Amino acid sequence: MQFHSAEYIFDGYQFLPKGFVLCIDDDGRIVDIVQQEIEDAKHHTGLLMPGMINAHCHIELSACKGIIAKGSGLVDFLISISSKRNLFTQEAIYEAIEHAENEMLQNGIVAVGDISNGLDSLPQKQKARLHYHTFVECFGLLDVNAMERIRASLEILKHFIELHPSSLVLHAPYSVSERMIAAVNEISGGKISSIHNQECDDENELFISGTGSFLKLFKFIVKDINFFKPSGLSSLQTYLPKLSKPQKLILVHNTVSNEDDIKFAQALHNQLYWCLCPNANLYIENKLPNIKLMQALNCKIVLGTDSLASNDSLSIVDEMLTLQKYIPSISLADKLKWATSNGAKALGIEHEFGSFEVGKRPRIINITNVKSENELPLKPKVSRIV
Ligand SMILES: [Zn+2]
Incomplete structure (x- = not known):
């Protein structure tokens, strides 16, 4: 003892x-x-x-540290990362992942909600030095190949599910087709899910009026962008009613979620977790979410680092320091709760962590x-x- x-x-x-x-x-x-x-x-x-809970990370992107300029905005960030992430050797990717995990351990992180598009993080996760929940992410703009893409993601999921709790999730509202949302929703019944939510004003503009910088992203991915039909509603208010089956849903970023969005979401779903990644928000968009509003509306807040492609460190303490600097009126006790018990509940590991x-x-x-x-x-x- x-x-x-x-x-x-x-x-x-x-x-x-x-x-x-x-x-x-x-x-x-x-x-x-x-x-x-x-x-x-x-x-x-x-x-x-x-021990601290990092509710949102992409450890597989660790080799991309420092390769994308700060303040580029989300669309240019996404275009850069999709072309630059393939520039590294497999060895360099594994080494960067190991280094990133060491960094998280040194920074007091004990559990991670980690996004994976492929198997690069599998060898490191097999060592079980941290608790992981792997979110295998699918994306694809066109209905025509949605099922093929989901099948490929399910193959990846099989490997992670042998190691630790894992689930199939959607990348973001602007990167998935209707058929993909419907299929992933069915698969998500009773599970913990996650989605990147309302990261910038242009994301809302796309769904409200079908305009803005996301059309550039669509043209980068597919030639004919006529598939997209705006709903007239914000991003969150467009997709959330179609994502009804997950038991818990971690909404990541929420940089431009407003009062209407938050109340709309809370009326639809009673186990929402609002994940803040302040350093990544400042890195990509140079903007922070309306956290005081989230607190006033009793949002269950958790903290994440996002990836080293959009952050200088993988440290929940650094995320808390950024909140302390920009919004000093948030108490330390609130931040510590987000970093610990709230994060554990979001990942369903509160019996241990x-x-x-x-x-x-x-x-x-x-x-x-x-x-x-x-x-x-x-x-x-x-x-x-x-
Ligand atoms: Zn992310």
Whole structure:
């Protein structure tokens, strides 16, 4: 048995009052949390918190770090990434993925919701050093080859499902055909799903009026863009009614989701998770979502890093620091909750991860130079206790 106390303990939901001690077995499982003096307790400076959950990553894109200019906007980003991601040798891709996973471990991340288009991340995930939920992503603009593309994605899914929980998901509202949405919706019954949502104003413009920069993306992918018919509604309000079957749905980015969108979505689906990837939003669009609005509407918020193609680091602490810098009125306790217990619930792993509760094995992270319950230090020193 081990006993750990600290200046600050965040249990996944709130800061505990002073004087609490975590009692854990040699396996790292929480046996008890008591408010009493224990002589052999190891006292840590700074903060103890559960391991962090990265709810949205694309580890397979790790070799693409730094190859796309910041502030290019989503459409140019997507065009660049689809041509540049194939420039690397298989060896360089594997090496970058291993390096990225090491970075996440060092930064206190213990579980990842990871998007995969192919099998590049499989060898690293086989080592099971982090908990993963792999979201195998399909996309394709035309109905005519939707089923063929879904079958190919299901073949990829088979490999990941042998390792850990995994599901088939849609990439984004603007990159999938009607037939693909309907088929993936059927396959998603009772499962955890994910979709990139409302990343920029042009995404809404496409669905509302059929205009804007996404037509350039369509022309890059297919010659004849007459297949697309605008709905007159925002992106979210167009696709969400057709994506009714997933038990949980992680909406990623939400950079331009407004009050109407959020209320519309909440009326349709009761297990929505709103994933913020602030550093990626600043990298691609130089814009952040209306997070205060999300809080006011009781959105269940989680945090993700997105990929190294659109971020300088894979660190949930860095995402929290960016929120602290741009929206200082968000409390540290709220951010820590998004990074831990909310993320664990989104990935369906709250029985083990995300909070200090008896019976769980959430891993214990120490940020040694935390000096208050109100803010993170600018250069946090993160280490793993268990
Ligand atoms: Zn993403």
